Amino acid sequence: MGKKCQITGKTYNNGYAVSHSHHRTKKKQHVNLQKKKIWSSKQNRWITIVLSTKALKSLNQMKISI
Template sequence: MAKVCAVSGKRPMSGNKRSHANNKSRRRWEPNLQWKRIWVPSEGRWVRMRISMHALRTIGKIGYDAAMAKGSKQRGS
């Protein structure tokens, strides 16, 4: 399963891990994805989705429908 948020589209990032001796080695930063049940008032049902905690806060603030519209606009779909 891909580690991608269903709402915001957040994906893993890559970069260098740096030690105190300034050694460089590759690493990944994973998004904080969790399985959550979200109530969708427009459909009158629960939807189970894998979303980042950033997206969960967004849904809490502006609502599910607005968050999905904002996310699809950012992803260009």
Template sequence: MSSSCDVTGKKPGFGNSVSHSHRRTRRRWNPNAQRRRYWLPSQGRYVRLNVSTTGIRIIDRDGIEAVVARLRARGVQL
């Protein structure tokens, strides 16, 4: 499962981990992505989304119907 958010589009960030001696090794910062199941009352079914914690807050604020409508307008199949 890729660690990207379906709602916000957040993806892993890449960079260097710098030790005390200043040696650099590659690392990545993953978004806090979680697999969530939301009930869509208009369709009478559940929808599984891979969302970050920011995406969860957006769904709580705007509602799942509005977020799904935005995703469909963007061309995402649910």
């Protein structure tokens, strides 16, 4: 499985690492992914998903069970 949020689909961002002499090299800014167990009321079991912290925060605010 790649580094991608299973809910929002977020992946890495392209950017530059800039040195003191302003020499730029390409880099990837990876998304902050967490593995979480979420109770699924439809399947009546725990599901482990990989999601970004922003998606986790929105799930906690809405109190959604998958």
